[in-house]
Amino acid sequence: MDHSAQLALIESHIDSGVQRGLGHLVLEDERLDGRFVTIDGERRLNFGSCSYLGLELDERLKRASIDAVERYGTQISSSRTYVSSPQYLELEHLLERIFDAHVVTTATTTLAHFSAFPVLIGGRDVVLLDQSVHASVQLTSSMLRSGGTRIETVRHSDLAMLEERVEALSRECDRVWYLADGVYSMAGDTAPIGALQALLDRHPQLHLYVDDAHGMSWRGRHGRGVALEKYALHPRMVVTTSLSKSFAGGGAAIVVPDPQLARRLRLLGPSLIFGGPMQPALLGAAIASARIHLSPEIESLQADLQARLELCNDRLASAGIPLASSQRTPVRFVACGPVRVAYALGQRLTREGFHVNAVGFPAVSTRRTGIRFTLTRHLEPGDIEALVDAIDRHFEAAFRETGDSPTEVFADFRLPETHRFATSGTATPRAAARARHVELACAATIADVPEVTWNQCFGGRGAFDVAGQRFAERLLGREAAGPNASTFRYYRGVDARGRTVVAAPFSCFRWKVDVDADEAVSRVVEERRREDPEYLTVRAFAAGTLLSEGDHLFLDRESGDEWRDGLARMLEAVRRDARALEAEMIVLRDLPADDDELRAFLEGEGFVAREGPTSHAVEIAWRTEEEFLAGLTPKSRYAQRRQVMPFDAHYEREIVGKGTRRLRDDEHAHLWDLYCQVKRRSLAFNTFDLPDDVFRLAEADPSWELTLLHPREELAGGGVEGRDLPCAVGACFVGRGVYVPTVLGMDDRYARTAGLYRQMLRHALLRAAELGLPRVHLGYGSDLEKRRFGAVARRSTMYVLADDTYAFEALAQIEANLGR
Structure with a gap:
């Protein structure tokens, strides 16, 4: 996004x-x-x-603020690099007694992070952000990338994952910094400080940075906070805390274990050099609060809140x-x-x-x-x-x-x-009303769905009518499909008149979160997957299948508000089935990008809209090649004549499928190799490999056919029965009024130099015209190449519902590390 x-x-x-x-x-x-x-x-x-202890209204703090303004005015407007209020010396001395450590104060907690990170963390270090660490930490740490620091996200308080990453990263970086909160500001849970201190003891390259803004004052000796309540400051630990909130003064404190580090922060911290100082009134209040913290009174205040x-x-x-x-x-x-x-x-x-x-x-x-x-x-x-x-x-x-x-x-x-x-x-009244208006049917196989009705909903949309789903079940609905092994569900909502108002096919499988990411991003992710094949993958319950592309949601918008009742009921069932299937994410994909009414409805259901891939389709409204060229733009005609048609004579097309010869085992092995070459060359739409018998099953299915291109020149490796081995293959769905090239394989040598991809696009259009099919779906990617064949681009929106957004957050860090 x-x-x-x-x-x-x-x-x-x-x-x-x-x-x-x-x-x-x-x-x-x-x-x-x-x-x-x-x-x-x-x-x-x-x-x-x-302000958990309620000190913001304490008369001593108010009088101290007033006295500070009387003595120093409303501000001392000078950089602390040159001169600062004498109040700083008194405040930092008191804070060092509170924390039993060395302290540098800043104007805000965010500016404390802004000063600390460039001094503490180097370009050969790696930062591990807790998934729930405060936004101020996430925002300010991002500036470290300009110096070469890599940033990753780890699951919230997942110590096993944290230790695994520390062990792996320690071999390739100087230090690993884990950034966490003492008390997390949304859920109110606390960091496992004791376990983190144990990790510090086990891993000498690990360093810990804790933002304890919400833990200050109400816990710990002298109110030093949750992070330091039970444990002394570790030599490789830094705590930043707020002097606002419970402390009720102003500013923030960076707590460090040695005086030299404190001195470096004062000398080099960007906000301490270039930022404005705290106002005298806030310094006065903070000093008064620090005195209360150092008195026995703090314990009674803590007990009162407790x-x-x-x-x-x-x-x-x-x-x-x-x-x-x-x-x-x-x-x-x-x-x-x-x-x-x-x-x-x-x-x-x-x-x-x-x-x-x-x-x-x-x-x-x-x-x-x-x-x-x-x-x-x-x-x-x-x-x-x-x-x-x-x-x-x-x-x-x-x-x-x-x-x-x-x-x-x-x-x-x-x-x-x-x-x-x-x-x-x-049942809620609204749910009961939905049940009265729309009856929902759910099936686990397309065989249990009325064929005529389903095809009326989805015929012509893509490879997910009854024939398309039957093939998807045969290919993907088995353990041999590996990560792509899918469980299917079919939903159909029918109103009181028997009319279908909503329908959708879903499948549950393992989804690569970087499926539509930049190729450079996916290459980094794939490197991690060599050691951890399921890295940044989730079990997804998604509309459609791994083979399908197109609008997978049928809605009868002419049914008044019944489509809303039907869609709401369907989504209730989808959420229920997703939990039963242990899916971590629900995806509605390839929906129209300009459907504001549907967007508002789905966002109300908790879905987050993301830009989906652009798909392409060609309307076959011509009979001859001259008519085809006449329908193109001048630039596209020029491209056809210069970049496509000159290669026509280099290839011979063969259609394999219903009523044709059967391919031999060695030919199928070769087709699979061509597919793998494409997969390894491009990660533009990054999925797990399809089962290795995909072409064999497509050949045997009456709704599919294989388009093979043979080079007219001898291809290195010899021929089969007097024919050269094909240099390209396309598994194509022959649907109701639509032709859908779905799975592609190409020989790298021909793809780079002999216009092979363009020839596959050309033959898809020619084949559809031969079969009398009025529409060709050309799928995602290669926008310019497909536009040159007259394809119309269709923007889509993907709607995602995920309880845990860790995988997306981790992917975003990788994208940011690469400048994407």
């Missing part, structure tokens, strides 16, 4: 929440008390603050509310699944007088949205009980409102089904 498309996608999702009154809100209070906020004229309990955390967790557990994490932190995340449920629950809680955060994409994946709320000392125990009671009352009601089922939440978040929401199984 290019940058502009990505921004448009993010904008639409964020704006959706804003339009529902759940974001970009403005406080209307003249004074704040920490417990309540006023928004849209309504007084609400504030469950959206990250009691609220335990109360909240206990009440949530008793109510059976599903949480993304049950760890006792001030950040709580109620799992909702589809974003529309999070919005509905958020609006319901707002009307009850609670200010909470409805969280959706891009902060979380589209099926793992929820309500995030935070706990502070300002809140009374009764406030917390009231919120949990309100969530308990409205949780199922929000699902009924949107027509979703709470049972799906547990699958989306991979939570154990242990309470009433998981086992209620109550």
Whole structure:
């Protein structure tokens, strides 16, 4: 997805929440008390603050800020490279006592990362980002690529994967840096610091960088945070933390194990050289807060908050509310699944007088949205009980409102089904209405689908009518297909009049996430696959098959809103079957790029739209070659006469299939070799190899034929029965009104110098004309070559629904490393 498309996608999702009154809100209070906020004229309990200890309203911090402004003014506007406020010396001295380590302060946590990374991490190092590490870490670390640093993503808190990558990378780089959060800002779970310290002890090239912004103050001796609560700062560990949030001052601290490193950060940190300093008022508040942290009072403040955390967790557990994490932190995340449920629950809680955060994409994946709320000392125990009671009352009601089922939440978040929401199984009114309007039929084989009806839906669209699916099942529906071994499902929604309003074929198989990536990216991925064949692959439940191309979704748009009911019911069944098949991703592919109505519907179901590959089709509206050329543009005619037609005499075409000779075993072995040559030469559409008997099965199927091109000159290696071995093969589907070249094999020697690919395109069109078929599907890629044959390009959109987006995030890092 290019940058502009990505921004448009993010904008639409964020704006959706804003339009529902759940974001970009403005406080209307003249004074704040920490417990309540006023928004849209309504007084609400504030469950959206990250000032967990409530120190932002402490009189000592306020007086210290006022005193600092009186003494130093509103700012000291000079780079710290030359001169800085004396407040810095006092603050850093106090912080070093808190952390029992060396400290450098910066204006914000993001600027701390911006200063630390170029000093800590070199061009021969590799960075491993935790999948859920804060966006500020991901953004600022990306600048390291300009110096040659490679960046990868590892699954969230997956220590086995982390150690595996450290062991592999230690052989090829100077150091491996793992970047993580102390407390993750969405789910509220914590990093396994003890296990990470053990990894540091085992692997001398591993270094650890922890952003502990959400762990500061409310845990640890002197409030030093979650990252350093139980363990001293390791010699190869750096902690960055916020002096805002719980600390309630301003700025951030970089905590390092030795004074020389602190000195280098002060000398070389970009934001410390070029960025502005902290304002005196914030420095004054931070100093006052540091003194509180060094006093016994911090322990009573921590205990006060801890009691609220335990109360909240206990009440949530008793109510059976599903949480993304049950760890006792001030950040709580109620799992909702589809974003529309999070919005509905958020609006319901707002009307009850609670200010909470409805969280959706891009902060979380589209099926793992929820309500995030935070706990502070300002809140009374009764406030917390009231919120949990309100969530308990409205949780199922929000699902009924949107027509979703709470049972799906547990699958989306991979939570154990242990309470009433998981086992209620109550059909929602909307789901019941859908069932009245549309009856859904599902089959596991095309043999159980009415042939006439299916062909009415999909005949002429591609190789996925009944004949096409029958062949796909024969080729791919077996263990011998290897990673491509597929399980099939056929869905068809019928209204009360017996009319089909929705239909689609699906298959479940192993999908390479880089299937449509740049070839240079796929080559890097394939290098990793030599050691790990399933690297960046997922089990996908996708519309169509590995052999099909085209719009795989039939919708009767003339049925009023019944197509919506039918599609919603079908997607419910698709999600259910995907879970049963242990699929990690659902894909609707090759759908029209300009169908805004369908896009809005699918995004509402949690799908993320991505630009799909461009396909090409030629309408055969000519009978003679002269008519064919006359229908082309002048440039295309010129290309045909100069780059295609001069090679016509170099090849002899043979059609093998129904009613022709049968190929011998050695010929089939040769055809497979030609296919492999194409696969090895191009990774433009990167999939696992098809089964090696694909051409043998196509030859024997009445709906398929093989197009062979033989060179008229002797090909090195001799001939077969007086004929040269073919230098090209195409397995072509002969469908209802459509001709679909599907599987291609070519001899590298002829492909490079003798116009072989263009000859295969030419003969596909000529063969379709011979058979009286009005349309040829030429598939993906080679846009310019196909346009020269009169092909019309069709942009498509791919809709993806993935519970875990790790593979896509890891692929994005590889693309960024290569500058793609």
